Amino acid sequence: MEIEDVKISRKKPIFPVGNGLIKYLRMYQRDAKLPISYRDMLNFTETVPVMDKFGQDTFWETPLYPPSVQDQLYEGLKVVYAKLKASGNTRIVEHKIIDRIEYCAFGNTKPFRVRIINRLNDVYDYFYVKQADASRIYGLELEEILSPNQVNYLVDRDTLIEEHIVGIPGDVFSKNQIHNEDYNRTRIAKEFVKFNERCIISVLGDMRAYNFVMQITPDFDDFQFRIRAIDFDQQFYEGNPKVYMPQYFKENFPYVKLAMEHLNEKTVLQYQQEERSSIVHRVRSERHRIKDLRDASKLQELSTPENIIQLREGYRAYYDNDAYANCKSMTDIVELNVKNVIRQVKL
Secondary structure (H helix, E strand, O other): OOOEOOOOOOOOOOOOOOHHHHHHHHHOOOEOOOOOOHHHHOOOOEEEEEEOOOOOEEEEEEEEOOHHHHHHHHHHHHHHHHHHHHOOOHHHHOOEEEEEEEEOOOOOOOOEEEEEEEOOOOOEEEEEEEEOOHHHHHHHHHHHHHOOOOOOEEEEOOEEEEEOOOOEEHHHHHHHOOOOOOOOHHHHHHHHHHHHHHHHHHOEOOOOHHHEEEEEEEOOOOEEEEEEEOOOOOEOOOOOHHHHOHHHEHHHHHHHHHHHHHOOHHHHHHHHHHHHHHHHHHHHHOHHHHHHHHHHOOOOOOOOHHHHHHHHHHHHHHHOOHHHHHOOOHHHHHHHHHHHHHHHHHO
């Protein structure tokens, strides 16, 4: 596996949610009428940097709101949490308070992270308030359909609410825990191969180690591992096909090195085939939803014509398949990826 510094467009535009996607979100109960919008979250007067326990800058900031704005905002955010977690049943937030809000001007969608805490037992949870970006929403939907993971989110016009995805950040895990003697390194390498394959097929980009988390589940005789994407900003926008292959990012070298040390060509192919088979099973059970999502994308801007041409030619060369030359949109490329996977599994 090759490692390089893959370039990413840091100023990817926000694509407004089109009418087709709005209809889709309503059909699958992803839409909601929220008391708080992303614009409301911007009514702070100043921010204070958030440092980690070692005194390092986290690139998050604490926004400071006027008291009258803060009170109204906090009450609205509790209702938002109830809608996200309990279909709007506000009884679940009777004993909860908004503990803090953090803002990240570093990300494309400039998200807010909200920490909500139960004052009776100090149990806390997080959720995110972001600008609604059409390509990001497609990424969340494809994660729900094509991956083994479930995602929970709501959209109200220009506002996107996302559930927090629990796990150890991939860069933290690779630095501090990847060589834990209790962990089976072959299982970790296997999961990275599968994750890499999912990203290529679903065209999910920029999966550097800090954009995914490692979830660890103790089993009766070992530990199971799953890598989950937590950032969908770069869902099929870029034209460079390597952006959609986590193996090429230098930040992921510890995982690539682990795969090179513990897997051979045959086992890599075996794990890729296992992941493709799993995707086929999921596609068959969600075929109507996939069709509706595909239909919703027909009039939706998701990238630039130049990026679409570059990516279809890149995938054409990668798979040695001239059919990619007929792809006119990013969703055409994803659809062809899925069709090819189905054909391969049938062979």
